[in-house]
Amino acid sequence: MRFKLTLRPYTPYQxxxxxxxxxxxxxxxxRIKEADAEYATFLHQKGYKMSDSTKNFKHFTFSKFDIPHKAKPIEKGEDFILLSDRPIYIxxxxxxxxxxxDFIVGLFKNQRIGIYNRKYQADFLIESVESLSAPLGNxxxxxxxxxxxxxxxxxxxxGNDDYLHPTDPRFxxxxxxxxxxxxxxVYGKGITMDDSTLEKLINFKLTDTNKMRSKLISIKQNREEETKIKGYENFVFELNAPSKIVEVGFYGGFGKFTSSAGMGYCDIL
Incomplete structure (x- = not known):
């Protein structure tokens, strides 16, 4: 499920x-930890864990912030957005x-949120939480x-990641x-399959790269050593796969670093 949050800055020019x-x-x-300790324990320690793997997936992601009214445009070299007193959305x-x-709506509604790193902090009140209709169907x-x-x-x-460009044959x-x-x-491990069978089950086809761009994201910013990950956005692709498989990726995010950095959030065209 998807939820649109309306965030009101506490003060302008943050x-x-x-x-x-x-x-x-x-x-x-x-917020999850404060609201429901049992749910937080499940999410952090167990997640949806494969029985024969150390992978631990936490199935959520989020869009980029929609900021219709900035206090001023972002200038070259700046690493912050100067906010007005108008709402922003995510x-x-x-x-x-x-x-x-209902749990998710109650989790966010009327909450105060602070988004900060070592240099900047911005504080908001979540004015509203809107449940969005499910667009996938069957x-x-x-x-x-x-x-x-x-x-x-x-x-x-x-042991390091080789980040792949969407045009890479391995992508x-x-x-x-x-x-x-x-x-x-989520559903348990099925049969082992070769590459040909996998491609038939989950068929990814890149269709438009005209506006595609790469982006570096820093995570773990408040530690001595930052971790940077590289992804690609604004490309269009076609996905043909069973609906239950698609749902996991669409709602939880496609690819890596979905819950830790909001990666892999996609819109249906």
Missing amino acids: KLTLNYNHPFSSWIYS TVSFFIDKAAE TTRLQYKAASPMVIAEKRAD ARYFALNLLSKYES
Whole structure:
């Protein structure tokens, strides 16, 4: 399910860090912990965990902030957004049952949120939480736009990630492997399949790269060593896969770093 949050700045002329992804994700986790300790324990320690893997998927992601009225345009070299006193908006997307809708609305409504790093802090009141209608239905073949950076990577021999460009021949395979792992973490592991079978089950097709751009996101910003991840946004792709598999990726995010940095949030075209 998806929820549109309306955030009202407490004061005008606050500076919002451009790298707000990880701080916002951290606030979501802290709010869950305050609201429901049992749910937080499940989300942090268990998540949807595969029985034979150390992977731990936390199935939520979020859009970029929609800021219609900035106090001034962002100038070259600046690493913050100067806010006015007008509301800003963000959509949070959870792979959850509809029965949890009231819990999520209560989790966010009328809450105070602070988004900060070592340099800047911006404080907001969440004025409203709007549940958005489910657009997927039972359709298996749809086109999507990567509205936030999508991170698809191959693990190198040294243990680090090799971040893949959407035109890379490996991209579709690792997109499918990641999505299948997320599905299996929810519904249980199925049969082992070769690349050809995987491609037939989860078929990714890149259709438009005219406005595509790369983006570096910093996570763990308040530690001595920052971690930077690289994703690509504003590209269009077609995905043909069983509806239950698509739902896990659409609501929980496609690719890596979905809950920790809001990556892989996509809109249906």
